[in-house]
Every structure is written in C-alpha cells, then in structure tokens.
Amino acid sequence: MDAAVKEAAVARFLREYPQMEQAACDHPALLGCADVDWSQIPGCPAGVPVLLRGLLDEVAGPAALLVLENVLMNSVFHVSAVMPAVLPFLIRLAAVPDIAVRSGLVDFLVVAAELSSSVDADDERQVMLFGKDSDHPEREWCRAAFTAHASALRALLEDRTLPDGLISVDDRECLLRAVEPQGSPSRLPADRHRGP
Numbered sequence: 742m743d744a745a746v747k748e749a750a751v752a753r754f755l756r757e758y759p760q761m762e763q764a765a766c767d768h769p770a771l772l773g774c775a776d777v778d779w780s781q782i783p784g785c786p787a788g789v790p791v792l793l794r795g796l797l798d799e800v801a802g803p804a805a806l807l808v809l810e811n812v813l814m815n816s817v818f819h820v821s822a823v824m825p826a827v828l829p830f831l832i833r834l835a836a837v838p839d840i841a842v843r844s845g846l847v848d849f850l851v852v853a854a855e856l857s858s859s860v861d862a863d864d865e866r867q868v869m870l871f872g873k874d875s876d877h878p879e880r881e882w883c884r885a886a887f888t889a890h891a892s893a894l895r896a897l898l899e900d901r902t903l904p905d906g907l908i909s910v911d912d913r914e915c916l917l918r919a920v921e922p923q924g925s926p927s928r929l930p931a932d933r934h935r936g937p
Contacts, residue, residue: 744784744786747784747786747811747812748786748787750786750808750811750812751786751787751788751789751791751792751808751812752788753808754788754791754792754795754801754804754805754808755788755791757801757804758795758798758800758801758804758805760801761791761794761795761798761801761805762791764791764794764795764797764798765794766790766794768794768797768837769833770797770830770833770834770836770837771790771793771794771797771830771833771834772833773829774790774793774794774830775790777790777826779826782822782823782826783822784815784821784822784823785812785821785822785823785826786812789809789812789823789827792805792808792809792812793805793809793827793830793834796809796834796840796842796846797834797837797840798841799841802840802841802842803841803842803845805842806842806845806846806849809827810849813827813849813853819856819879820853820856820857820879820880820883821879822879822882824853824879824882824883825879825882825883825885825886826886828850828853828883828886828887828890829886829889829890829893831846831849831850831853832850832890832893832894832897833890833893834846835847835850835897836893836896836897836900838900843907844907847897847907847908847912848912850894850916851908851912851915851916853883853887853919854887854915854916854918854919855915856880856883857880857883857884857887857919858880858884858918859880859884884919887919887920888920891920891921894916894919894920895917895920898913898916898917
C-alpha cells in the first residue's frame with residue numbers, strides 16, 4: 742500500500758471519528774507518543790498519534806486498529822518503516838486489560854514479531870518471499886524495539902488477566918523469540934502469516 746493510500750485511509754478515519762483529534766493523549770501506554778517526530782519517518786501519515794489514541798476508544802478502536810495495521814504494513818510480507826516507532830505503544834496498549842481491541846493488538850504484535858525475523862540469506866524461498874535483510878532495515882529496527890521493550894512484552898505474556906486462549910502457544914513462542922532471538926533465523930510457513 743503506497744503512502745497516498747495510507748494518508749487517505751487516515752483521513753477517512755478522522756472524518757468518521759473527528760473527536761479522536763481532540764482526545765487526550767495522557768494515557769500511560771502512550772507516554773512519549775507526542776515526543777516522536779513522526780514526520781521524519783518515511784511514509785508515516787501525520788495521523789498516526791490519533792490512530793494510537795483511537796485504539797483506546799471503545800467505539801473508534803476497531804476502525805483505528807484496521808487503519809493502523811494498513812499503515813504499518815507495506816505488504817503482507819513486509820512491515821513499514823513506521824512499525825519500529827509504533828511497537829512500544831502497541832506493546833503497552835496490549836497490556837491494558839479493558840481495551841476493546843486487545844485481542845487484535847496481540848495478534849498484530851505476533852505478525853510484527855514474525856515479519857521482523859531475520860531472513861536466512863541462503864534460503865532462496867525466504868529471500869524470494871521476504872527479501873534480504875539488507876534491503877529491509879525496518880526488520881532490524883523492529884527487533885531492536887522488541888528487545889528494548891522486552892520486560893513489558895514479558896509482563897504482557899505473564900499477565901493473568903489475559904483471557905484464556907488470547908495468546909496461543911505458538912504465538913507466545915513467537916513473541917518470546919522476538920525478545921530472546923535465537924542464533925539462527927527461522928520463519929513460519931508463509932500461510933501462517935496474518936496480514937491486515
């Protein structure tokens with residue numbers, strides 16, 4: 742999805758939920774959101790902070806998540822350069838017990854973890870599907886974001902308020918690999934990837 746399409750999707754969200762532009766950004770999960778220079782991130786729509794605030798709104802949350810997923814993905818196999826900057830907020834938001842889109846956030850964190858894995862340069866199929874790591878620096882930036890927020894992600898995985906079944910065994914392992922990367926790159930089969 743190109744930048745113009747992403748900008749248009751954000752603009753549609755703002756037309757449908759104009760109250761989100763004025764919503765307070767003082768939730769602890771969004772601490773630091775106002776300090777990010779979003780305009781310096783290639784392909785980042787100006788409304789990303791509004792989408793993050795929208796995730797906290799019971800009514801606007803599902804629409805905000807859908808638009809944000811599209812903004813954060815360049816294709817079904819590639820995250821955008823915006824993803825690493827948004828990951829800390831997604832991790833903290835997924836830990837909010839009463840957030841309406843919690844299940845979707847957890848699923849999307851799994852997708853981000855899967856797509857952030859290193860690609861084995863000797864595996865032609867992986868390179869064909871995902872491209873070389875050298876051509877996709879956003880994967881390394883995402884891995885760094887997961888590592889920097891490992892304690893918050895581990896706390897989420899240990900949270901006893903999570904409904905049973907919200908995180909499957911495979912998804913839990915995927916998220917743990919994101920914060921404790923193994924020596925050799927691995928990928929799940931392409932049909933396991935969940936895109937927006």
